[in-house]
Amino acid sequence: MRTLISFTVFFVAIATLFSQEISGTWQGELNVQGTKLEIVFHIEKQTEGYTSLMDSPTQGAFGIPTTKTTFDNGKIEVVISNLAVFYQGTLKNDSIIGVFNQNGMPFPLSLYKAEKKTQLRPQEPKEPYPYTVEEIVFANSKEKIKLAGTLTLPQQKEKKYPAVLLIAGSGPNDRDETVFGHKPFWVLADYLTRHEIAVLRYDKRGIGESEGEYFMATMQDFADDAEEAINYLKTRKEIDSSKIGLIGHSEGGIIAPMIAAKNGDVSFIVLMAGLGVSGVDLSLAQNQFAFNKTSLSKEEKEHLNEMLKDIYNSVLSWGEYVGTDIERTLLKQKLGELWENLPMEIQRSVLKDAFIEKTSANIATPWFRHFLLTNPSDYLKNVSIPVLAINGENDTQVEYKTNLGLIENALKKGNNKHYTIKSYPQLNHLFQESTTGEIEEYGKIEQTISPKVMEDVTNWIEIQVK
Numbered sequence: 059m060r061t062l063i064s065f066t067v068f069f070v071a072i073a074t075l076f077s078q079e080i081s082g083t084w085q086g087e088l089n090v091q092g093t094k095l096e097i098v099f100h101i102e103k104q105t106e107g108y109t110s111l112m113d114s115p116t117q118g119a120f121g122i123p124t125t126k127t128t129f130d131n132g133k134i135e136v137v138i139s140n141l142a143v144f145y146q147g148t149l150k151n152d153s154i155i156g157v158f159n160q161n162g163m164p165f166p167l168s169l170y171k172a173e174k175k176t177q178l179r180p181q182e183p184k185e186p187y188p189y190t191v192e193e194i195v196f197a198n199s200k201e202k203i204k205l206a207g208t209l210t211l212p213q214q215k216e217k218k219y220p221a222v223l224l225i226a227g228s229g230p231n232d233r234d235e236t237v238f239g240h241k242p243f244w245v246l247a248d249y250l251t252r253h254e255i256a257v258l259r260y261d262k263r264g265i266g267e268s269e270g271e272y273f274m275a276t277m278q279d280f281a282d283d284a285e286e287a288i289n290y291l292k293t294r295k296e297i298d299s300s301k302i303g304l305i306g307h308s309e310g311g312i313i314a315p316m317i318a319a320k321n322g323d324v325s326f327i328v329l330m331a332g333l334g335v336s337g338v339d340l341s342l343a344q345n346q347f348a349f350n351k352t353s354l355s356k357e358e359k360e361h362l363n364e365m366l367k368d369i370y371n372s373v374l375s376w377g378e379y380v381g382t383d384i385e386r387t388l389l390k391q392k393l394g395e396l397w398e399n400l401p402m403e404i405q406r407s408v409l410k411d412a413f414i415e416k417t418s419a420n421i422a423t424p425w426f427r428h429f430l431l432t433n434p435s436d437y438l439k440n441v442s443i444p445v446l447a448i449n450g451e452n453d454t455q456v457e458y459k460t461n462l463g464l465i466e467n468a469l470k471k472g473n474n475k476h477y478t479i480k481s482y483p484q485l486n487h488l489f490q491e492s493t494t495g496e497i498e499e500y501g502k503i504e505q506t507i508s509p510k511v512m513e514d515v516t517n518w519i520e521i522q523v524k
Contacts, residue, residue, distance in 0.1 A: 207260025334464025
C-alpha cells in the first residue's frame with residue numbers, strides 16, 4: 059500500500075545523443091548522506107525516442123519505470139512524477155554526467171556503460187505454455203476508455219472453465235503487478251491456468267496499454283473498471299459465467315468486496331493481504347512502523363500520530379472535491395508543523411518546502427481522500443459468497459493479525475458462514491518467504507510468490523467451483 063511519508067529514495071537517469079548509441083545498461087553510484095547506492099539503468103531504443111527501467115540493487119528495487127524522457131541538444135531530462143524525481147544530464151563520450159533531484163534535494167550522479175546482470179526470477183513463466191495466451195481489450199463505457207489485458211485459457215475447447223479476475227494493489231500497476239523485478243500476477247495466472255482455471259489480468263487505467271487517467275482515479279473508479287472486466291468474461295464462450303471469482307491483492311483486497319457486495323455475477327473472492335482496518339487506520343499504522351525505526355521516544359511518536367490524525371481529519375472535512383484555497387493553505391501549515399516534529403534523520407532526507415508540497419499534493423489526490431474514507435467492513439458485512447482471506451505474518455505494510463481479525467468480524471456480522479481465514483508465517487506483503495518482511499527486501503528475494511500459497515488458493519477455488 060501507499061504510505062504518506064517515504065523514506066526510500068529512488069532515482070532515474072537516461073541519456074541520448076544523435077550519433078551515439080545509448081541503448082544498454084548504465085551504472086553509477088549515488089552518495090546520499092554518506093550512504094552509497096548503486097544505480098543501474100536499462101535503456102532501450104523505440105521507434106520514437108527511448109524507454110528505460112531503473113534498478114537500485116542496494117535498496118532491492120528493480121524494474122522501476124520512468125514517466126517521461128526527453129533529449130535535446132545533448133541534454134537529457136528524465137521525470138518520475140509519482141516519486142517527485144527528475145534527472146538532468148549530458149552524454150559526454152562514454153559517460154553521462156548529471157544531477158538528479160528528488161523532493162528538492164540535488165545530488166550529482168555519473169553513469170558508465172556496464173554489463174546487464176540477469177535477475178534471478180525462477181518462477182517467471184517461460185514458453186511454451188500449456189494453455190492459450192490471448193491479448194484482449196475491454197471497455198469502460200461510462201468513462202469511454204479501453205482497458206488492455208491478458209486472458210489465459212486452458213486449451214481444451216470442448217468445455218467451459220471457471221475464471222478469476224486479478225485486481226492489483228495500489229499504485230500504477232500493470233497487468234503483471236510488476237514490482238521490484240517480480241511479476242506476481244503473471245506467476246499466479248500461470249499456476250491457476252495450468253490447473254484449468256482461466257485468468258484475466260489487466261493494466262490499470264492510464265498504465266501500460268490501457269487508456270484513461272490514473273492519477274485522477276479513486277478506488278471506486280478502479281472497482282468500475284474491474285466490473286467491466288467481469289462483464290467481458292461473461293461474453294466469452296470458454297468461460298462458465300456462473301463461476302467467476304475475484305482475487306484482490308492489497309488494495310485489490312478492498313476492491314473485491316466492494317464489487318462482491320452488490321454484483322451478483324461474482325461467485326467467490328480471495329483477499330490476499332486485504333484490509334480490515336479503515337484507510338485512516340492503515341495510514342497511521344504504516345507511518346507508525348516508519349517512526350519505530352527512528353530514534354524518537356514513545357511520547358514523540360504518539361505526538362506525531364496525533365498530528366497525522368488531525369491532518370487526515372481536516373482533509374476529510376473539505377467541502378470541495380480538492381478543497382478551497384483556505385483549506386489547502388491550512389493543510390500546508392499543518393504539514394509544516396509536522397515536519398518540524400520529524401526526527402533529524404528524516405529532515406535531512408527532504409527539505410521542508412519540498413516535503414510540504416509533495417505531501418500536500420499526495421494527500422489531496424482523489425485516490426488518497428477516497429482511501430481515507432474507506433472502511434472495508436462496510437462492504438465485507440454485505441458479502442454472502444465464499445471468501446478466502448490470507449495474509450503473511452511477516453507483512454510490514456498490512457499487519458496480519460488486526461486485519462484478518464476485522465475481516466472475520468465483518469463477515470460474521472453479515473452472517474457469512476462460507477469463509478476461510480489463514481495466515482502464513484514468514485511471508486511478507488507479496489507472499490514471499492522473507493526474513494525481515496520490509497519493502498527493501500522484496501527485490502532481493504528470488505522467489506516471487508510462495509508455492510504453498512498458490513497451491514492453497516487453487517485448491518480452495520477448485521472446491522468452490524465444483
